[in-house]
Amino acid sequence: QVQLVESGGGVVQIGGSMRLSCAASARTFSRFQLAWFRQAPGEAREFVSGIGGSSGTTLYADSVKGRFTISSDNAKNTVYLQMNALKPEDTAVYFCAANRFILTRRAEDFHYWGQGTQVTVSS
DSSP: OOOEEEEOOEEEETTOOEEEEEEEOOTTGGGSEEEEEEEOTTSOOEEEEEEOTTTOOEEEOTTTTTTEEEEEETTTTEEEEEEOSOOGGGOEEEEEEEESSOOOSOGGGOOEEOOOEEEEEEO
């Protein structure tokens, strides 16, 4: 069983930056594939970014490429999402997710989820 706890959300102005953190309880953290998804009100949950636990391979949604950076610190069992140049359309609840097998963009492939953290981008 893996527990994921997100932190770092809040309110930020358009064009601002914010860093989200996700702390994992897994003993074999480095073997997990980790990802960030987001869900805006009335919208489906969408992939934002992911990182391969052992490979370090990263994936990004086109909407955030060049603005967001995912990274992980295996010593701290933590994955981060650095978000720059934030836009109103980035407003959503952001979820951290993990699975043992393969890094994908599909929410259904991830077995472990955090509770989510709200990010609001306002003027």
